[in-house]
Amino acid sequence: MRIGLITPEPGHPLLAAATALLAPGHQVEALNPETVESAPEPLADVYLLKSRTPRALALARSLEHRGVPVVNPAAATALCQDRTAMAERARRAGLPFAGTRTFATLAQLAAGPRLPGPVVVKSRHSRKNDLVALVRHATQLRELADAYPQEPVVVQDFAPNSGWDRKLWAIGDRLFAALRRSELSPEGRGPTVPLPLDSLPPGWPSLVRRVGETFQLDVYGVDIIDTGDGVPLIVDINAFPGIRDQSGAPEALAALAVSRAGQLREGAAVKGRAAKGAAAGAVRHAVLGHF
Structure with a gap:
């Protein structure tokens, strides 16, 4: 191949x-x-x-x-690069995705009504070194808007949690999981610790599968926080993440x-056989038409 x-x-x-x-x-x-x-x-x-x-x-x-x-x-x-479109697709599919509001710029957000409580502000367009920040009060928001006034953003209400993200990854039929301290944690992001799949709350593996089906992804990551008693909240979905250090x-x-490449070759072979069959049928029809 x-x-x-x-x-x-x-x-x-x-x-x-x-x-x-x-x-x-x-x-x-x-x-x-x-x-x-x-x-x-x-x-x-x-x-x-x-x-x-x-x-x-x-x-x-x-x-x-x-x-x-x-x-x-x-x-x-x-x-998966557009967090607004991502949230809309996920919510329409009934996935437990964090409520997401979109603002044309950070300056617009800062100039609007007072925030009801702690929120997570993210760049609307996912990319390397994009903006992800926990904002607890108006002063923080103004400082952020001064630094990134024209940045299109989404806002998600902050969901109280342990401060640790569950990182789940899928590659084809295989699932992988790890525990990583949230980048919003006061201690900052720490090392990624592999997590046995059997330690996940019931239903989480099937939830990851639903994400892949909904977004038509084969290699992807799902960031989930446990909001209590194993209740999942999806906060991000990534296409073809690094998936480092996962055995x-x-x-x-x-x-x-190899599987995807084989499917292409098999499909081509089937089309070739069908074309040959159609050509042979046309020849037989032409021959029989003389009698």
Whole structure:
């Protein structure tokens, strides 16, 4: 199989480890979306989209238009970058997603009515080093607005919790989990601690599956907080996160890539057999028509 990586960082630990597993029997090639506009021929059987820049999404869309599967699809990846659209999709699907309000700019938020209580302010558009801040009073909000006056933002009411996020990841059929101190915690974000799946509250694994189905994602992360007694609240969804230091993650990604590539080849074979059958039928019809 030929497997392509759409990324400027093929040395990322997850990708590098998966590549090492694939290399003995498959050809793996990396495409830097910031330096190439189209994939060279022959095209790979599947492409893994580990980048969210506009150029990466454009490259992924062009490959999809040419009939090549991309994991995750460009549209699904783009949806997870817009926290407003993400929240709307999740709530419509009945997922327990944090209530989310959108403001055109932080300055607009600061100039509006007084906040009813502690809130979490996030950049509307998810990206590296975006804004995520816990705001408890008006003074904090004004200071934030002075620093980022034109930043489009979303606001989520702060849900009291233990200060620890449950990080859940899916790669195909495999699930992984970890515990990490929230970046909103006074102590700051700490190390990520692997979490056994059987320690999760009942229903959480199936909830993660529903997220994947709702957003049409194969490789994704779901940030969940426990609001008490195992009641989950989803606060973020990420397309193709890093999933570092999770035993079995590279193997799961390698297996997913081969599976998706095999589906493309099988689909092409089925179409080829159907075309041959149709052609043979047309010949028989033409021959019989002479009698």
